[in-house]
Amino acid sequence: xxxxxxxxxxxxxxxxxxxIAWIGTDAFHLDMLFGVIIPYIxxxxxxxxxxxxxxxxxxxxxxxxxxxxxxxxKSMPWVKQAKLDNPSSSAGVVGRMLxxxxxFRSLFRNSKAKKDGDKLSFGSAKWLWLFALAFxxxxxxxxxxxxxxxxxxxxxxxxxxxxxxxxxxIGLPIIYITDVLFVGAVTFxxxxxxxxxxxxYISLQNDFFPLFLLLGIGISGVVMRYFFRIxxxxxxxxxxxxxxxxxxxxxxxxxxxYVHLFLVSVLLIYFPWSKLMxxxxxxxxxxxxxxxxxxxxxxxxxxxxPVKVHSYEEYEEEYGEKMKRVGLPLDSETNAx
Amino acid sequence: MRxxxxxxxxxxxxxxxxxxxxxxxxxxxxxxPDPSLDTPEINALQEKECIADTEWMRENHxxxxxxxRWEVIRNGATEYVAPNGQVYDMSLDDTCLSCHSNxxxxxxxxxxxxxxxxxxxxxxxPDYEE
Numbered sequence: 001x002x003x004x005x006x007x008x009x010x011x012x013x014x015x016x017x018x019x020i021a022w023i024g025t026d027a028f029h030l031d032m033l034f035g036v037i038i039p040y041i042x043x044x045x046x047x048x049x050x051x052x053x054x055x056x057x058x059x060x061x062x063x064x065x066x067x068x069x070x071x072x073x074k075s076m077p078w079v080k081q082a083k084l085d086n087p088s089s090s091a092g093v094v095g096r097m098l099x100x101x102x103x104f105r106s107l108f109r110n111s112k113a114k115k116d117g118d119k120l121s122f123g124s125a126k127w128l129w130l131f132a133l134a135f136x137x138x139x140x141x142x143x144x145x146x147x148x149x150x151x152x153x154x155x156x157x158x159x160x161x162x163x164x165x166x167x168x169x170i171g172l173p174i175i176y177i178t179d180v181l182f183v184g185a186v187t188f189x190x191x192x193x194x195x196x197x198x199x200x201y202i203s204l205q206n207d208f209f210p211l212f213l214l215l216g217i218g219i220s221g222v223v224m225r226y227f228f229r230i231x232x233x234x235x236x237x238x239x240x241x242x243x244x245x246x247x248x249x250x251x252x253x254x255x256x257x258y259v260h261l262f263l264v265s266v267l268l269i270y271f272p273w274s275k276l277m278x279x280x281x282x283x284x285x286x287x288x289x290x291x292x293x294x295x296x297x298x299x300x301x302x303x304x305x306p307v308k309v310h311s312y313e314e315y316e317e318e319y320g321e322k323m324k325r326v327g328l329p330l331d332s333e334t335n336a337x
Numbered sequence: 338m339r340x341x342x343x344x345x346x347x348x349x350x351x352x353x354x355x356x357x358x359x360x361x362x363x364x365x366x367x368x369x370p371d372p373s374l375d376t377p378e379i380n381a382l383q384e385k386e387c388i389a390d391t392e393w394m395r396e397n398h399x400x401x402x403x404x405x406r407w408e409v410i411r412n413g414a415t416e417y418v419a420p421n422g423q424v425y426d427m428s429l430d431d432t433c434l435s436c437h438s439n440x441x442x443x444x445x446x447x448x449x450x451x452x453x454x455x456x457x458x459x460x461x462x463p464d465y466e467e
Contacts, residue, residue: 047352058344148452150358159452169456172399229396232451237369243358244365252395280351284344 003200010209014216014263021262026255034258035238036247042265049272050280057284063301065294068287070109074296088293100288104133128192135185138178139214141165142221145176149239173225183218186211210276213267220260228256370446378436388419388432402429402457429461 024030071082087093099105112125145162148154166174190211193203224230234250235257241248271277283289313331316323320335330336353360379385387394394401405427408414417427426432437443440458448455 047355051348051352054344054348058341147358151361152450154452159454162452163454166454172403173453229400231395232453233369233447236451240362243362245359250369252392280348283347 006203006205007194007208010205010212013209014212017263017266018216018220018259021259022255025258031249031258032247034262035249036242038265039242039261042268046268046271049269050277053272053277054280054284057281061303062286063303065290065292065299066286067290067292069292073292087291088296089291093289093291097283097289101282104129104136107132127188131185131188131192134181135189138182138185141178142176142182145178149236150243152236152240171226173229175226179218179222179225183215183222186215186218190215206274210267210270210274213263213270217260217263217267220256220263224254224256224260228254230254230257370450372444372446373439373442374437375442376436376438378438382436386421387436388417388423388425389421393420402433405429429457434461 021034025034067087069086071085072079073086074081074088081088083092084095084099087096096105107129108126110125110128111122113120113122115121141161145158145165147158148162151158162176165176165178168175168177190208193199193207193211231250231252234252237248237250238253238257316331316335320330320332321337323330324336374385389397389401405417408417409427415427417425419425434440444455444457447453
């Protein structure tokens with residue numbers, strides 16, 4: 001597909017979404033729609049969609065034990081087993097999953113093939129791992145920090161995270177480290193898809209759309225905090241009223257808040273039906289969440305149905321008489337009738 | 338659905354965690370804080386005006402204080418010309434807090450509510466409590 005279309009269209013969609021929220025609240029005063037109704041609908045659709053996708057996955061058959069093995073499997077006592085890369089016990093599987101989910105261990109193995117003279121060589125390529133890790137952890141911390149808008153009094157752990165996140169005390173409002181990391185990492189992940197020709201070739205619109213959407217959310221949040229400096233007390237008034245199901249639209253908040261909120265709502269609606277579902281999907285990966293004990297334990301496919309068989313004994317009982325007549329040998333003469 | 342029980346348990350747990358703000362705030366609508374201007378100093382003023390209008394101060398007070406800190410410490414400046422032309426001393430203690438002497442009811446109501454850390458008191462007026 002033409003690069004202009006596959007990058008340009010998702011970008012235009014995100015810009016249009018932001019513009020809709022800005023114009024809708026600034027010119028048409030649809031604050032109730034963008035501040036209350038759409039966020040509620042988005043959250044409901046997120047939960048319903050999320051659960052539906054999980055149920056679909058949970059119902060699909062996993063007939064075979066197919067863990068990917070990335071090290072020495074459990075063998076003789078004097079052979080050292082790679083317990084995390086080729087786990088044979090549940091504890092090993094949990095350890096492997098934790099490394100995968102928290103540290104992106106399989107991305108760490110990302111390698112780059114290149115031609116070295118006549119030879120093909122593989123080098124380490126850690127950039128994707130590094131920025132993916134920076135992005136996901138920043139996002140988690142940013143989402144967690146937002147809890148200050150949903151609790152009164154604010155739990156101490158949220159305050160603690162916030163203090164650490166703003167430890168540099170640069171500027172006022174103080175710059176959050178994760179804000180910088182988030183926007184930087186998403187930008188990198190976008191540039192990676194554009195700059196590397198092979199990655200650009202396999203990238204699709206639904207790879208670019210979530211990137212632009214996340215970038216839009218990040219930028220609108222950053223702009224709102226550091227440049228517009230909208231009234232945070234009014235924002236909390238709105239969020240607290242939303243979680244108490246007694247929505248109040250505050251004054252003194254600009255359209256930028258609704259742009260941010262609308263893009264987040266779009267993300268919530270889009271999430272369950274997109275590749276972003278890799279978040280719960282990682283836990284359901286049959287190649288990761290099973291122990292490799294195929295040689296120690298017999299695994300019968302639980303989806304096997306009872307197969308109808310017609311054994312030779314039954315065959316001979318049925319046709320023994322005819323077989324005898326044409327002179328075919330029989331296992332048991334009693335079948336000759 | 339061989340591990341269905343386990344999967345649904347964790348999915349339900351996720352949904353409950355996601356909805357925690359709704360569950361824990363059930364039925365308790367909180368009023369936003371209302372910073373108090375009721376201090377003897379402000380009550381004694383004939384014309385109750387800050388160095389700039391309320392709307393501007395609400396959005397920009399943190400940057401104003403940051404600018405003041407920079408100007409005083411780095412450039413040795415001490416005078417601030419307000420938008421209305423009046424000249425003020427660039428001092429948190431002697432200018433801001435001389436009127437807003439009720440920092441618990443003024444500064445901290447909003448700052449506590451929105452969980453924005455105030456590190457002014459690390460240096461300024463630390464003995465306020467006494």
